[in-house]
Structures are given as structure tokens and as C-alpha cells.
Amino acid sequence: CEGVSEGEIVDAITRTLGAVSLDGIKRRVRAGMGRCQAGFCAPKTMEILARETDRKLEDICKNRPGSNIVTGHK
Numbered sequence: 001c002e003g004v005s006e007g008e009i010v011d012a013i014t015r016t017l018g019a020v021s022l023d024g025i026k027r028r029v030r031a032g033m034g035r036c037q038a039g040f041c042a043p044k045t046m047e048i049l050a051r052e053t054d055r056k057l058e059d060i061c062k063n064r065p066g067s068n069i070v071t072g073h074k
Contacts, residue, residue: 001034001041009045013052020053022046023063046070 032038
């Protein structure tokens with residue numbers, strides 16, 4: 001909705017004091033600020049964040065540790 005590119009998201013993650021959560025990316029590049037309120041872009045943004053930070057999807061948080069979006073079954 002906001003026209004944010006993957007490159008902009010990667011830059012927001014990899015720059016000095018980069019984003020480590022979905023809200024961090026949202027504040028830096030507006031991914032998730034559009035009409036759908038991240039309904040469509042959140043899964044892709046989470047995949048990019050996990051890939052760039054070498055974490056699992058289950059470890060990605062909305063805003064702080066403990067606000068995980070995906071949980072695994074054990």
C-alpha cells in the first residue's frame with residue numbers, strides 16, 4: 001500500500017542501529033502504515049527481517065521481546 005521496496009526494508013535492518021522488529025521497520029520506512037495496516041506486507045516483511053538477521057520467523061517480534069507473532073508447536 002505504501003510502495004516500500006525490499007531494498008528499503010533491507011537498508012532499515014542493516015544500517016547502524018537498524019530495525020530488529022516489525023514496528024522498527026514501520027517507523028523507519030512506513031511498511032505497514034497503509035490502508036491494510038500490514039495485513040498484506042507483514043508476512044513478507046517478517047521473512048526479510050528473519051533472513052537479514054539470521055533468525056527464525058518464530059523469533060521475529062512486533063515491537064519487543066515477547067511480542068512474537070508466529071509461535072511454533074512443540
